[in-house]
Amino acid sequence: MRHPGDGLLRRLLDEPDGVADSDRSHVDDCATCGPRLAQVSGDALDVGAALSFDGDVDVDAGWERLLAGLENAPARPVKRRGRSVRTPVVAVAGVLALLGGASAAAAGNWFPIFRTEQVAPITVPQADLVQLPELDEFGTMRVESRPEVRDVGDARAAREATGLASPRITDLPTGVAGQPRFLVGDRVLGVFTFDRAKAEKALGRPIPEPPAGLVATEFRLTAGPGLAAVWPGNSGAPALMIGRVVAPKAFSNGIPFETARDYLLSLPGLPTSVSSQLKAFTKEGGTLPLIVNQASESSFTTTVGKAPATVLSTSGGAVSAVLWVQDGFVNAVGGSLSTGEVLRVAREIRWAQ
């Protein structure tokens, strides 16, 4: 009989009833599996001791504290783990990184393989979002330049720091007042190289043979610089934010991007529902996938100027954002506003050089 895997031995320690009788008998009688079980048991005990926690928890005090927190918290509907517009933005960063890796200014025969031309939403269930793998678990990511997001004094300083136009809006939405803060971020540059062994370790299983040349290919992503004007609100979330970032671009010095993307998306760590949807984007070319957390945000598409745009809102509509890509920039307007208000602002912005 084949020796059972380590996972089964581990379960045998905790829940022997969950293991088949034949496997239990085998482990009892097997000269190989006995020492393996002892090793598994030893590791489990040591790690259990290292992670032990026996502090008393005062539930009554905890409840009083929570009540106070609820009274003071902004009345913002939240579903599942999604938080305002951060979830899709974070997911976009993760998926973009997975697709293209990051970038570096290495000279040579780089050729552009992905360019953001429009934003299109993909909806995925919350459970899938949590499972999106982190890129550094699939290879090596060499970040050569970080955005260094920082406050600057005013719109002029923001323009000077980034070389970008700054937004002007004359008719602020109701409830938004005063002067905005200006934030700027530098261009991000990084290089990603796929590593099969790391990917298998991260996914916990063997993966299909990579396409020829993938391992030797460097993928690079550039994004930014960017700037944002932020009007603070009372709830902690910005009342209004208007920003633009030079659109991400991905490059490869080896195998075609679509070959690499199809392979990466077929890996078992990425849910099938997402990978099949993402593959569709190759036909359109240059679409920035935007993952929407199904449980906490809703979305629809419209236009800003002549550009296609995606509008997101939390389920209660308390936080909304609109994103669109035009002339090589990803633009966003968001805040504690209705979708109608963010769209109106988006359509009325004037960009001043």
Added chain:
Amino acid sequence: MPASVRSDLEHIFRAAYPKVVGVAARVLGSRNEAEDVAQETFLAFGRTDVPAGEALGWLCVAAAHTALNHLRSGRRRAVREEAASASPGVSPDVAETVVAREEHQRVRAALSRLPRRQAVALVLRHSGLSYAEVAAALDLSPASVGTTVRRAESALREELNRHASSR
């Protein structure tokens, strides 16, 4: 309590709070900080419509992710170190305190380097969730929970051994 907060929150809180604090404390090594994470988790949960039957898994996964995020960001490193030195049960002897603090930091650093799913599965299992509960919470098959937990323990053991042999 605000009307927008779910009506069964107190019942669920009283049943699950110690477990949720325990999950965060295993990641962070500090009860005080773990209670902060648990509060943050329940504040978010209070405004959800997650079915009561799925609440414990949701809360534990959310607390584990939040605590791991704190570890990775290093936002609260200074607080964590202070808390570790003041944890109940730590010997007042200075040398022992230093060793205990180093051990805390080493374990947490190793935990933060694990693949995220392995780290969460490990913490949930050592917090007393059954294989079925871990599987449901992480959308794994029960059979793969053992494999995931074992890989995490093996990697953590390796990290701890590597450090011990270099001392």
